[in-house]
Amino acid sequence: MIPFIDLQAQRVRLNGKIEAAVAEAVVGGAWVMGPQVRQFEADLAAFGKAKHxxxxxxxxxxLALPLMAWDIKAGDAVFVPSFTFAATAEVVPWFGAEPVFVDVDPVTYNIDPAKLAAAIEAIKVEGRLTPRAVIAVDLFGQPADYPAIKAVCDQHSLKLISDSAQGFGCTINGQHPLTWA
Ligand SMILES: Cc1ncc(COP(=O)(O)O)c(C=O)c1O
Incomplete structure (x- = not known):
């Protein structure tokens, strides 16, 4: 059998650091919004050159938090790639909205901006759902085509989420996905 992923390889590389961090959290006992969370948020913002x-x-x-913040609800369409981890689409019906699956680029496997534009037009013509947002995914660490996707979103006044769960640290010309999303 060929193992899908060797998680122990990473754990061994971080030898001792994970155990020490877990022990520190246990001793500190601040389980919610403790100092580790604040440190993580500060470090991550610096890493991604983000304001917050x-x-x-x-x-x-x-993924759910921005959908909630934007009041995505029944009757809304959220455009997602047809090839991604299940969570990208799974969160959309949590709020009564419908995921609209958009085909991916055969080379990158990320959402195809031209197909996205066509899908938005089709949903508008059909008239049943209101286009509200797009979730682009940085699959296998490769960034989606944000400049092209952002242009389509702006044209239709849609919100853009970057699902970078698989792409932390990926950039386009040094710019993180949050430059566009
Ligand atoms: C692309 C993508 N989005 C979202 C998720 C969801 O992350 P979690 O399993 O932490 O809820 C994953 C998890 O693998 C993912 O690969």
Missing amino acids: ALGCANGTDA
Whole structure:
């Protein structure tokens, strides 16, 4: 059997640091919004050159939070790539909205901006749903085509989320996805 991923390789590379950090959190006992969370947020914002970074429970919640903030709801369409981890689309019906699957670029496997534009037009013509947002995914660490995707979003006044769960640290000409999303 060929193992899909060797998580122990990374753990061994960080030898001792993870155990020490977990022990420190246990001893500190500040389980919610403790100093580790604040440090993480500050470090992540600096890493991504972002104004703000917010810690949350997992990658799925990170997608849900902006959808909640923007009041995405029943009758809304959120455009997602047809090839991604399930969470990208799974969060959309949490709020009664519908994921609209957009085909991916056969070379990068990331959402195809031209197909995105066509899907938005089709949803508008159909008239059943209101286009509200796009979730682009940086699959396997490769950034989506944000300049082209952002142009399509701006044309249709859509919000843009970058699902960088697989792409932390990926850049386009030195710019992190949050430059566009
Ligand atoms: C592209 C993508 N989005 C979202 C998620 C969800 O992250 P989590 O499992 O932490 O909820 C994952 C997890 O693998 C992912 O690969």
